[in-house]
Structure formats: structure tokens, C-alpha cells
Amino acid sequence: xxxxxxxxxxxxxxxxxxxxxxxxxxxxxxxxxxxxxxxxxxxxxxxxxxxxxxxxxxxxxxxxxxxxxxxxxxxxxxxxxxxxxxxxxxxxxxxxxxxxxxxxxxxxxxxxxxxxxxxxxxxxxxxxxxxxxxxxxxxxxxxxxxxxxxxxxxxxxxxxxxxxxxxxxxxxxxxxxxxxxxxxxxxxxxxxxxxxxxxxxxxxxxxxxxxxxxxxxxxxxxxxxxxxxxxxxxxxxxxxxxxxxxxxxxxxxxxxxxxxxxxxxxxxxxxxxxx
Amino acid sequence: xxxxxxxxxxxxxxxxxxxxxxxxxxxxxxxxxxxxxxxxxxxxxxxxxxxxxxxxxxxxxxxxxxxxxxxxxxxxxxxxxxxxxxxxxxxxxxxxxxxxxxxxxxxxxxxxxxxxxxxxxxxxxxxxxxxxxxxxxxxxxxxxxxxxxxxxxxxxxxxxxxxxxxxxxxxxxxxxxxxxxxxxxxxxxxxxxxxxxxxxxxxxxxxxxxxxxxxxxxxxxxxxxxxxxxxxxxxxxxxxxxxxxxxxxxxxxxxxxxxx
Numbered sequence: 283x284x285x286x287x288x289x290x291x292x293x294x295x296x297x298x299x300x301x302x303x304x305x306x307x308x309x310x311x312x313x314x315x316x317x318x319x320x321x322x323x324x325x326x327x328x329x330x331x332x333x334x335x336x337x338x339x340x341x342x343x344x345x346x347x348x349x350x351x352x353x354x355x356x357x358x359x360x361x362x363x364x365x366x367x368x369x370x371x372x373x374x375x376x377x378x379x380x381x382x383x384x385x386x387x388x389x390x391x392x393x394x395x396x397x398x399x400x401x402x403x404x405x406x407x408x409x410x411x412x413x414x415x416x417x418x419x420x421x422x423x424x425x426x427x428x429x430x431x432x433x434x435x436x437x438x439x440x441x442x443x444x445x446x447x448x449x450x451x452x453x454x455x456x457x458x459x460x461x462x463x464x465x466x467x468x469x470x471x472x473x474x475x476x477x478x479x480x481x482x483x484x485x486x487x488x489x490x491x492x493x494x495x496x497x498x499x500x501x502x503x504x505x506x507x508x509x510x511x512x513x514x515x516x517x518x519x520x521x522x523x524x525x526x527x528x529x530x531x532x533x534x535x536x537x538x539x540x541x542x543x544x545x546x547x548x549x550x551x552x553x554x555x556x557x
Numbered sequence: 558x559x560x561x562x563x564x565x566x567x568x569x570x571x572x573x574x575x576x577x578x579x580x581x582x583x584x585x586x587x588x589x590x591x592x593x594x595x596x597x598x599x600x601x602x603x604x605x606x607x608x609x610x611x612x613x614x615x616x617x618x619x620x621x622x623x624x625x626x627x628x629x630x631x632x633x634x635x636x637x638x639x640x641x642x643x644x645x646x647x648x649x650x651x652x653x654x655x656x657x658x659x660x661x662x663x664x665x666x667x668x669x670x671x672x673x674x675x676x677x678x679x680x681x682x683x684x685x686x687x688x689x690x691x692x693x694x695x696x697x698x699x700x701x702x703x704x705x706x707x708x709x710x711x712x713x714x715x716x717x718x719x720x721x722x723x724x725x726x727x728x729x730x731x732x733x734x735x736x737x738x739x740x741x742x743x744x745x746x747x748x749x750x751x752x753x754x755x756x757x758x759x760x761x762x763x764x765x766x767x768x769x770x771x772x773x774x775x776x777x778x779x780x781x782x783x784x785x786x787x788x789x790x791x792x793x794x795x796x797x798x799x800x801x802x803x804x805x806x807x808x809x810x811x812x813x814x815x816x817x
Contacts, residue, residue, distance in 0.1 A: 354712075354715070354716050356715035356716055375718075378716055380712075380716040382712065383709075384707075386712075386713050388727075388728065389808040389809075390731045399727065402727070403717045403719045404717070404718075457716075
């Protein structure tokens with residue numbers, strides 16, 4: 283029975299290891315705006331299994347980034363329960379990797395030194411990490427760029443380096459906040475393919491916030507659709523496409539069905555959000 | 558390599574010819590309009606003084622140079638250290654910083670006589686004066702550089718669970734270096750003013766003293782000669798800082814135009 287389940291799961295690319303890694307229950311986040319309080323997130327509950335790739339889409343201002351920042355432990359929740367690997371992320375010790383909308387590389391460091399920054403901060407073994415850094419850089423096609431400065435690289439290359447930096451600590455969770463949003467369409471497609479390759483090699487749990495429905499469906503096992511004001515999760519839509527996915531998967535009927543479903547949910551979410 | 562050398566040589570040739578042209582124009586105008594020596598000396602007279610009195614000029618120049626460099630070093634170090642302290646110890650921003658701003662608002666030139674009274678007419682009074690003149694631009698620029706950080710970088714440090722000290726060492730401090738150099742570049746001319754004001758007030762040596770004495774004796778050509786030496790010295794020091802900046806912060810956005 284176990285064997286059968288796993289085989290099916292693999293073919294549908296639903297993660298094999300389903301122990302929950304991220305647990306969010308009844309999460310609230312409010313901001314003080316003058317004398318009024320604005321609810322940025324209300325009653326968010328979600329569970330993400332270990333090894334799962336989850337995309338989050340939603341209209342601007344729906345609190346996608348806020349949710350990500352709370353899970354990352356860089357912003358406190360106003361209420362509710364958040365656990366990453368059983369830890370409160372604000373006080374946790376498990377390494378979490380994050381990729382931002384901009385590469386956020388330190389301009390005075392070489393690419394290699396930027397990738398090694400998390401190791402320095404964690405007080406890890408720099409020598410051992412060096413090898414891993416080169417390996418990661420090679421995996422995203424930055425072999426030979428180790429000693430370059432960030433400003434000598436293109437935007438796509440910088441974001442690749444940022445991905446390596448996020449993965450250098452072998453994090454339990456990779457958070458991505460619209461990492462490819464500022465890139466041109468072709469670079470973005472290429473990076474989506476590379477990210478899939480990296481993900482299949484490392485099987486990190488990923489939460490990937492994006493504005494692009496196509497990107498979400500292409501990358502994720504599950505797509506969470508959010509609604510704005512206050513931010514809540516509207517729908518949880520599985521993407522049962524086999525991996526590795528090639529760009530041509532975007533022309534298949536199944537892909538189209540997923541994007542249509544998400545688009546419909548988004549339209550519903552935005553009309554009701556504004557009402 | 559060749560084109561760079563050629564370009565530098567070209568620029569040097571242009572600058573030298575340009576300066577020569579201006580000097581010739583000055584010389585001609587003074588002669589044509591028959592301007593009195595004590596009002597505006599001829600460049601040829603000034604050059605003659607520069608050559609004939611080079612020993613005297615350089616003795617005074619060394620005194621002033623020592624005052625400027627020592628005071629500038631102490632003032633800059635003090636300004637940078639104060640900036641770091643205020644940045645790291647938040648309550649100081651509301652207690653110490655207003656005091657420093659108030660202190661800075663006192664017309665510094667007016668303090669020169671007081672400093673002479675307190676510290677005498679020797680070297681130390683001049684150095685203190687220069688220090689006082691130049692610490693503030695360094696302090697304010699450095700303070701700005703330390704806190705002017707892209708919020709996402711701090712988010713990154715948060716995700717990495719960096720300690721306060723690590724964020725300071727690895728992000729805030731290097732991030733402040735371009736601003737520090739901005740501060741140094743503002744502080745240097747100010748330091749020169751400080752030294753000259755102190756020497757005007759009371760001194761036995763230095764280019765400021767020389768200028769004062771020469772002017773009193775209506776040796777306008779000597780005044781000009783001293784002014785030229787002083788300007789040249791200040792320019793040299795400024796160039797040294799600019800070079801140091803280029804070496805220390807090659808990643809600064811100021812140099813990155815067209816490098817991509």
C-alpha cells in the first residue's frame with residue numbers, strides 16, 4: 283500500500299514526505315495607521331508539507347509578502363500560531379533561506395563572498411561551505427563568476443547568486459518574494475526552469491510568492507490564491523502536473539485548466555475584496 | 558593602457574596650457590592697466606617670490622601642514638567614532654547628538670580667541686581648532702551612511718538571524734564608507750580654514766601667520782605666494798583623499814556609471 287501511494291504521489295508530483303513543516307493557524311496581522319488599525323492578514327491557516335513547493339498568488343496589497351515575512355521570522359504576527367519545523371520563527375534556530383524581489387547582494391563583496399555571507403553569520407565552517415558555494419553557483423550557471431562584483435552581473439545573474447546564497451545554509455525552508463518579477467520574460471522562463479532543477483535536486487520546501495499565474499502553475503505543487511483587505515486565503519488549488527516540467531507543459535490542456543481555475547479564483551477574490 | 562596614458566597626457570597638456578593662458582592674461586592686464594603692485598601683483602612677481610623665498614615659504618607651509626593633517630586626522634577619527642557610538646547606542650541620538658549640533662552652531666571662528674586662551678599660542682591650540690572645525694561634517698555624513706540602508710538588506714540579515722554586532726560589521730559599516738569619504742572631502746577644506754583662522758588669531762609660524770604679516774606690510778606678492786602654496790597643499794590633500802576613496806570603495810555607485 284505504501285509503495286503504491288508513493289508511486290502515485292511521485293507521478294503526480296505531490297511530495298512524498300508529507301510531514302508538515304510549516305503550520306499556520308488563525309494568523310492575524312494588523313497595522314496601526316494613524317488612529318485606525320488596518321487588518322493586513324486575517325485568520326490565515328495553512329499547512330505546508332516537508333518538500334512541498336507552494337506558490338502564493340493574489341492581488342497587490344493582499345498581504346502575500348507580509349505572510350512570507352511572518353513565516354521568515356522578520357515580522358511578528360499580531361495573533362495566531364506560526365510554526366516552522368515546530369519552532370516559532372521569531373525565536374527559531376532552523377536555517378531559513380529567502381530570496382527577495384531585488385537580489386540584495388552586498389556591492390563590496392564578490393559573488394562568492396555574498397553566497398558565503400549566511401555561513402559567516404551562522405558561524406559555520408567556511409571551508410566546507412566554499413565547496414558547496416561553488417557547486418551551487420555551477421548549478422545556476424555562474425561558474426567562473428565567483429570573483430566578480432554584483433554590479434558586473436546582469437539582473438538575472440544577480441538573482442541566481444541570491445538563490446545560491448539562500449541555499450548555502452541547506453535551509454529547511456526556502457521563501458521567495460516575487461524573485462523574478464523584475465526580470466524580462468525570457469530570463470524569467472529560464473530561471474523558472476533552473477529553479478525547478480535546483481528544487482528537484484534539493485527537494486527544499488518552498489513558498490513562492492508571485493504575480494504570475496503561469497509561473498505559479500509551472501513551478502508549484504499547490505497554488506494558494508489570496509484575497510485582499512483583509513488578506514485571507516481564498517483557494518488552495520493543486521497542480522497535478524508531472525515533473526520535470528518543460529516549458530512546453532504550458533501548452534497542455536491540464537496546465538490551461540489550472541491557470542483558468544486560478545484566474546477565476548483571483549477574479550472572484552478581487553471583486554469581493556473591493557466590495 | 559595606451560589610450561588611458563594618452564588621455565591623461567592630453568588632459569594634463571590642456572590644464573597646463575589653460576593655466577598658462579590665464580596667467581599670461583593676468584600679467585598683460587596688470588601691465589596694460591598699470592595696476593599698483595600692492596593691489597594686485599604681477600604673476601611674474603609672485604613667481605619670483607615663490608622661487609626666492611622658497612625656504613621661508615616651505616618652513617611656514619610645513620607648520621600649517623602639520624596642523625591641518627594632525628587636526629584632520631584627530632577630527633575625522635573623532636567624528637567617525639562619535640557617529641558609530643551614537644548609531645549603536647540609540648539613547649545617545651537624543652542626548653549627545655543635540656549637544657554636538659548645538660556646539661556646532663556656535664560660530665567656530667569666534668571660538669578661536671578662547672581656544673588660544675585655553676591652550677596657548679603653540680601647536681596644540683591650532684590642532685584643537687582644526688579638530689573642532691572638521692569633526693562635524695564627518696560625524697553627520699558617517700551617521701547618515703550608517704543608517705541609510707536598504708530595508709531589504711536588514712530583512713536579509715533578519716532571516717539570517719544576524720546579531721546586532723554582525724549587522725553592524727558586515728552591512729552598516731561597509732555601507733557607510735562612501736558617506737565617510739563624502740564627509741572627509743567636506744571636512745578637508747574646513748580643516749584648512751580652521752588652521753588659518755587659528756594662525757590669524759595668534760601664531761608665530763604658519764602660512765596664515767605669513768599671510769597676515771605680509772598683508773600688514775603690504776607685501777602683496779608674498780601674500781599671493783603664500784596663498785598659492787596653501788591652495789596647492791589643500792588640493793594635494795584633497796587628491797590624496799579622492800585616491801584613497803577610489804581604492805577603498807571601488808564598489809561605490811559614484812564610480813559605477815557605464816560599467817555594466
